[in-house]
Amino acid sequence: MTTRAATKTAVSPPPAAVAQDAHWAATRERLQARNRPVSVLTICDDDTVKRRLAQARYSLEAVKLQATTDDTSATESAAVTAAEAELAAAQEAFDAVAIVLRFMALPRPDFEELKRSHPATEEQAEEGMSFNPEALGPDLISAASMDGMTPEDAADYLTNWADGEANQLFSAAWDVQSHTRLDLGKG
Numbered sequence: 025m026t027t028r029a030a031t032k033t034a035v036s037p038p039p040a041a042v043a044q045d046a047h048w049a050a051t052r053e054r055l056q057a058r059n060r061p062v063s064v065l066t067i068c069d070d071d072t073v074k075r076r077l078a079q080a081r082y083s084l085e086a087v088k089l090q091a092t093t094d095d096t097s098a099t100e101s102a103a104v105t106a107a108e109a110e111l112a113a114a115q116e117a118f119d120a121v122a123i124v125l126r127f128m129a130l131p132r133p134d135f136e137e138l139k140r141s142h143p144a145t146e147e148q149a150e151e152g153m154s155f156n157p158e159a160l161g162p163d164l165i166s167a168a169s170m171d172g173m174t175p176e177d178a179a180d181y182l183t184n185w186a187d188g189e190a191n192q193l194f195s196a197a198w199d200v201q202s203h204t205r206l207d208l209g210k211g
Contacts, residue, residue, distance in 0.1 A: 060129040062170065063200035065192060067123040073114075080114035083107050126170040127197045135201050138164060161194050168197040 068074050084107040091100040130138070142160040144153040165178035182190045 060131070061200050061203040061205060063127045063196050063203065065125040065127070065196040067125070068118060068121060070121045073118050073121055077114040077118045080107070080111040084111050125173070125196065127168040127200050128170050129200045129203060130167055134167070138167060165193060165197040168200060
């Protein structure tokens, strides 16, 4: 699948709009400079390392909580420092063995074209689906991958990984397509 290059056409805002709202040009520039959303899938097969990291996080929070409920003494301060050092070491050990996969949202036209290029089967269409997620999966994962994952690699992982892990891989690439960083509340 070929994806269209995202082109940004520089169009100056109308002078009347700038005069009426002087900050619009700066706001517009910031809007055009935004990056697309990114999701991260972290894989760690070492349960001992995962447990150590979880325990270190828990211990640090417990020590901090204890320090805030008591008068902070030199012993409690040392305990916080020791817990922070253990958390840093546990995080370093985790980072050394973890596999991190990153996925970026595609430009909307590219995502829509990708879905159109994988039409639903007759059975899926009868169920109201407009595309075939099984056929779409490897190409979507590859297109969204920031790490250069090929469609062939993605297909292999989707086929051979445990169901839950394969679902999370697909979800990492799919969910970032509808991720929002907007807040419609009062500003």
